[in-house]
Amino acid sequence: MTDPDFNLLIALDALLTEASVAGAARRLNLSTSAMSRTLSRLREVTGDPLLVRAGRNMVLTPYAQSSRERARNAVLDARTVLQPSTSELNIAQLERVFTLRVNDGFIEAFGPQLIAAVAAMAPEVCLRFSPKPEKSSHFLREGLVDLEIGVLSNMGPEIRVQALYRDRFVGVVRHGHPLAGKAQVSVEEYIAWGHVVATRRGQPSGPVDEALAEMGLARKIVSMVPGFPSALAVAKASDLIALIPASFLSQTENSARLQAFDLPFKTRTITISQLWHPRMEADPAHRWLRQTVMAVCQKQCPDYHAGISG
Template identity: 50%
Template structure:
């Protein structure tokens, strides 16, 4: 082990984050000269300059840019390994803040029971809900997000996930909509309607459009909205046809008649792709007792809401 110095990993993480010897030294509580010597050692160890002069500052080399995320993740994992673990979790005394990234649909349907389950058991714990604007793994890697709920959309190999339930898309229209009156819903009648879509329809909706195209049909979509709750509200007051996950129609923890008041749902007249809703987190918090309890509680709430669609 004489050739391995984990302090170099911590120093490299600081240097790549700050792109400044002085800034990295300040972050680690070292002198600028000590950090400069460490940079020299890192250059010798990696065989790369890592940071090179550009005007009055430093810029990372391509090799350093390629190392940045990996080094940061390794540093966090090493720090977690060497930090004393908490065996007994005292929920009543748990004083932490967790950030959960979730979609608007999740917030509408399950945020209240999730909050009730978590704060009821851990009254000093704080929850911050962040909007799900994309599926990038960066916030999980950087620790900006503690837990994500939704469709796994990242190829990051280290990300952990656990399926909560399986969902599928269904059609939604206002009650007494012409599409549901007097005749079966066929692909032709479905495609002939005016539709509204969401920014987050993604692959499932695209596969439905592909199935229509194979039949020589195409949806007309004059309206696009941010999320599924908006789509349901507009469908309730118009002749537009919405495409939403079945989970949006309610569950055992929410009253279906409240959500569906004035709406009718129907099975799509096409092969309906299913998709998995998962809890997603970074492995550095895998063994953290508080985080484990958080995700297990969220999983329990979701599975109680959708027991038949795991």
């Protein structure tokens, strides 16, 4: 019996992930015609159409849908087998692109230091920061990203999690604001001013609003922006109060023109974690990346790392 062409697995993975001949071609740096010929071969081998036309788009057949995760795992397992062991891994000669799914706040606060640390140890490694408009385990499960960094949510029981640091929210106003420089801001003063809120999903409620609601109070939200950098920019040029993680504010140049103050009520602690799929657990290069991210966070946030383990 003739062994199948295992190179077809890579093409199958790309086609099932992209659900598009053109998209798979771009993913593998092939021409569309070459990928079309490969799809024809895959149809012959599997005995299934795999991709069928639905209007202007292509959709996966039931067989292709059920095989997508197996194809992805097969490709990743094969790459793991062919990678050197931990003792043989030469970080200085490692050539790889790592994709990290993070929000803008993490990039601004930790991106430069992380890039510099990686470049110093592995000059041929490229860090690709992918936007994170919503929380989803899809990107880790499909192997589209190597790491996801943020506040832990329901990502599935198989996803690996390592806490990086704990954080807390602080209020931020511009220098010259009536609340700037006050030793202690009261709840009444806090809700007397308008607020700018950073929210990816356009939903203003959060831990602060929950704490205020328990006291029968509410703040006036004047503006919603997509991230913490935007919230700081608005606060810097207005009388609005921004709500920012303390560690983020301490790592940005914006703090020179802004004044932070402790909230006049308690909110739950924020734990920032890095998450990855178990298929990458033993990969030596991925383990090195996780260790590097942890080291950078510990160095940048020594005051916010106490009590973190794992």
